Amino acid sequence: MASSDTLTEILHTVTGIKIPELKKQKQAYEGAKQSLLKKAQNEADNRKRVQLLIDGSEELPDIKDKRSHPLYNISHLWFFVEQARFDPSVSEQALANYENTIRNQLDAETAKYDFTELYGELVKEWTSSNYKNRSDSESGFVALGYEDMHQQRATLEKYVFQAKETDTTAINAYLDELFANNPSKEVVSTFERLRSQIKDFQTRWDRSSHFEPEGVTGCIQNILDNGVISDSKRSALRGFLKNKIVISEIADAMNMRMAARNSFALDGPTIIEQRRHLNGRCRFYPDEDLLQMIFLQYIGAKWAIELKRALTEFTFADGVLKSASGKLSKQALRRRQFFLGNGPALPSLSVECQNDETWRDDIFLDQLPNGAQYHWIDDEDKPEYGYEEARFLHNTRDAQKLLHRIQAHLIVRRKLKMGTAVIRSDFKWFGPSLPHSSIFTVLRYFGVQEEWVVLFRKVLEASITFEDDARSSAPRVRKRGTPIGTRLATFFGEAVLFCADFAVNQKTDGAKLWRMQDDFWLWGDTEVCSKGWDTLTKFSHVMGLEFDEEKTGFCQILADGSDEQATANANFPSGDLVWGLIKLDAASGEFVVNQAKVDEYIEALDLQLKASNSIFEFILAWNLYGCRFFLQNCRWIDICTTRQQLHELLETLRRIQSRVFRSSNGSVGQHLKQMIQDRFGMSDIPDGFLYYPPVLGGLGLENPFIYLNLLIHSTAKSSEKFLEEFFKDEEKEYRSRKQIFEELGTSNESSGQTVDSDVLGDNPEKNQSRRAAGGFPESTRDWADLRDEPFMSFEEFVQHREVTSLYLGIEYEGLFAEHPEREIKIVKELGLSIKYRSQAEAGTFWNNYEKWVIQLYAKEMEARFGGSFAIKKGLLPAGLIKLLLESRLTWKN
Structure with a gap:
């Protein structure tokens, strides 16, 4: 995939060639058209005038192409007009309609030429803006986030160039309490096995072959996937993938490096590039030598996979992870099994079982790979809007799914008249602030040997300098934190954070820390969350980390009708529980729009749009930040979403546009039309031209x-x-259940028997039915204390429903059903001309959003352009335009 700068240069050149040709064709068409209209003006006879227009139109190539159009079929009109030569039933009004049809089609072609020329000028403006180095004073715009970016860099430097030495003795004591001295013998023995496995992994390392061509290819593909490197290095790596000889040579070089691993040294200082992301935060990406990057990628991937395997095997071994089912005593479980049947005492589809499964499959150590995982390998797989933005949007979708689960859980608990506490936080500047002493202490505790710690120290204590001042300042040594976006950084971070995951589970007797990277959530009973927060506070202190106050919050949702007072316990964090542009409302127990955050978002959006140097750059900024960023930072529109909540989002969108586009009646479309008129003098622009997909012009x-x-x-x-x-x-x-139990009972008063004969097996068919439907277990030997007990009360039956109820689990599962979009169908008249997105994408159909847009403006576009296509095909490099519209947006900084 060529870089966006290269595509821009090509598009600029090609457009410069095509625009003069477009103007020639337009001039030729307009000359022929005006000549035809002048001849028609001199013809007084209505039928002859229509005939003249038909015959003249067929000589124009642009009209000739419309002969088979369902609405503008010139050949059919010729026969109708010929019929009027002798047939008086063809009225003057019919002839007038035929004439209007032809004139409208002639004008539609003119409109196509006009808007094709406008499109070309817009592309020219867009590509030209990349060659201009306009200062802020020249553009008249405030540089968006310029001061903020400098502040973020200053914060980074404060962390990475100032070591924080944590108390390694305290860390080891903390880890001993958690693992080696855990009250559970299963935890102790299984953790010892984990250490042995990690040591065996290191022993096998030097006996194994490493860099085969396939391994090199895999490393390169993972680097491309990470979105860390610059466009130029991305192009170089893609070039490597296409050359087997280069891959083979790289493999040989990497094996030589691996053989000399103990004497490994970094290839000079690392350049740090600062990039602004959609959420306004900056990330600082290392720009390293490519071969060194491949070498460290391999080592990081191997260690990350091994850590994931070892920690997964440890955590899910029998007796290690505590479960929420521990809420029920052994006697309570016996009673359920006795009264309700021989099956499992707890259903596998309960609310807690579903949450446990999701936590294991989607949350637990999700940053670590299960094995070699490669994505977006081919050019055509490049994600829309670039790798960094695609990764950001992917992460927000994962977060929204988690919010969906929290919302579903809150709905269930409120219906059950149960209060719920929710905590959300993350660690402040986690990657840059992570102390090296904490990393190495945890790794040693898990069994990582000293020779590897030495190599990891070399990687972490790299000499770094910033791209903006690489030539003017001497490199400095990183003394704290990890390099962002690398597999080794993930390995270091997850090794440390796993200790928090496990500590919360052990100290709360079964709760799960729902963590994505260093962003975590905890919810459940107030007492559970209180213990969990205490645990996290102790973990952060001993590991030398800080909570991010802006992202830390607590919310207590009281049960409906509860007399309980909201907890004001000092050990809970303060602040609203917020995410993106929403917050959790304690009164309703629902996520609502956080209007204060929306106000901040409006200011940032306004500045970004004003900083756009071209119409297309404005559209890109609006699409990404004004549309997608808003939708991705609000709640997931799921089956739990109510009509009122959706109306709140729609009203918020209206408020945003009314603020940003005050002078245009709160309409981004009207604002864009005015921009085009001011810059290019084109007025009377149809709405469809703005909103139609680029493949339709x-x-x-x-x-x-x-x-x-x-x-x-x-x-x-x-x-x-x-x-x-x-x-x-x-x-x-x-x-x-009660009826079955009492009918099959444990006593027979008339005979004095203590057990019904059917229960003892005289009637196997009936006994089998009883076991399936409910009733005490087949063997009564171990249930003597329960045989004379009456069936459990309803209160006991419904106790701890989240753990015990199959029916509640089924209802809960239903809250995660996919939210269906309204299915939009292309009307028959349009279906013929725009069945596919484009001729080059035959078989690729429009999505529902695109179909909505097409049909919303179809009549307007048909009337203006004589069809669904707004511009002349072939006169502009549509393919290049499409590629650039999907390229990474450069934020103004």
Whole structure:
């Protein structure tokens, strides 16, 4: 994939060649058209005038192409007009309509030429802006985030160039308490096995072959996937992938380096590049020598895979991880099994079981790979808007899924009249602030040998300098933190953070820390969250980390009708519980729009749009920051979303646009039209030209209202509907279980028997039915204390529903059903001309958003351009335009 700068240069050149040719064709067409209209003006007879226009139109190549158009079929019109020569039934009004059809088509071709020329000028403006070095005073715009970026760099330097020596004795004592001296014998023995496995892994390392061509290819693909490197180095790596000889030579060189691993040294200082991301935060990416990058990528990947394997085997070994089912005593479990049947005492589809499964599959050490994982290898797999933005959007989608789970859990607990505490936080500047002494202490404790610690120290204590001042300042040694975006950084970070995961589980008797990187959530009973927060506070202190106060918050949702007072316990964090542009509301127990954060977002959006140097750059900024960023930083539109919540999002969108586009009646479309008129003098621009996809000649401006309206039809009117049938089903199940138990009973008063003969097996068929439906277990030898007990009370039956109830688990699972979009169908008349996105993408169909846009403006576009395509095909490099529209947006800084 060529870099965006290269594509821009090519597009600039090609457009410069095509625009003069476009103007020649336009001039030729307009000359022929005006000549035809002048001849028609001199013809007084209506039928002859229409005939003249038909015959003359067929000589124009642009009109000739419309002969088979369903609405503008010139050949058909010729026969209709010929019929009028003799047939009086063809009225003067019909002839007038035919004439208007032809004139409209002639004007539509003119409009296509006009808007194709405008499109070319927009592309020219866009590409030209890349060659201009306009200062802030020249552009008239404030440099967005310039001061903020310098502040973030100053903060980074404060961390990475100032060592923080943590108390390694305290860390070892903390880890001993957690692992080696754990009250559980299973934890102690299994952890010893983990250490042995990690030591065996190191022993096998030098006996193994490492860099085969496939391994080199895999490392390169993972580097490309990470999105860390510059466009130029990305191009170089893609070039390597296409040359087997180069790959083979790299493999040989890497094996030589591996053989001399103990004398490894970095290849000079590392250049740090500062990049601004969609959320306004900066990231500082290392720009290293490519061969060194491949070498360290391999080592990091091997260690990360081994750590994931070892910690997974340890954590999920029998008796290691505590479970929420511990809420039930052994006697409570015996009673459930006795009264309810021979099956498992706890259903596998319970709320807690589902959460445990999701935590294990999607959350636990999710940053560590299970094995070699390669994505986005081919050019055509390049994600929309670039690697960094795609990764950011991917991470926000994962976070939204987690918010969905929290919301579903809150719905369930409120219906069960249970209060819930929720904590959210992360560690302040986790990567740059992570003390090296903490990293090495944890690694040694897990069994990493000293020769590897020495190599890791060399990597971490690299000499670094910043791209902006690489020539003017001497490199400095990193004394704290890890290099962002590398596999080794992930390995170091997850090794340390796993200790927090395990500590929370052990100290809270079964709770799970829902952590994605260093961003974590904890929810459940107030007492559980209190213990969990104490545990995290102790962990952060001993490891030398700080919580990020801006991202730290606590929310307590009281049960409906509860007399309980909101907890004001000092050991809970203060502040609202926020994420993106939403916050958790204690009164409703739902995520609502955080209007204070929206105000900040409006200011940033306004500045970014004003800093755009071209129309296309404005559109890119709006699509990414004004549309997608907003949607990705609000709640996931899921089956739990109510109509009222969706209306709140729509109202917020309207508020944003009314603030940013005050002078244009709160419409981004009207604002864009005015920009085009001011810069290029083009007025009367149809809305469809702005919003139509680029492959149809539109500018591709996105409308977030449509994305939300595609979902509004299937949202619930209120949360009162959720779990509506559950309580009825639960009572019905209880009565059925009780009836079965009492009918098959444990006593027979008339005969004095203590056990019904059927229960002892005289009636196997009935006994099998009893075991399936409920009733005490087949063997009564171990249940003597329960045989004369009456069936459990309803209160006991429904106790700890999140752990014990199958029906609740089924309802809970239903809250995660996929939220369906409204299916939009292309009307028959349009389907013929735009069945596929483009001729080059035959078989690739429009999505529902695109179909909504196309049909919303179809009549307007048909009337203006005589079809769905707004510009002349072939007169502009549409393919290059499409590529650049999907390239990374450069934030103004």
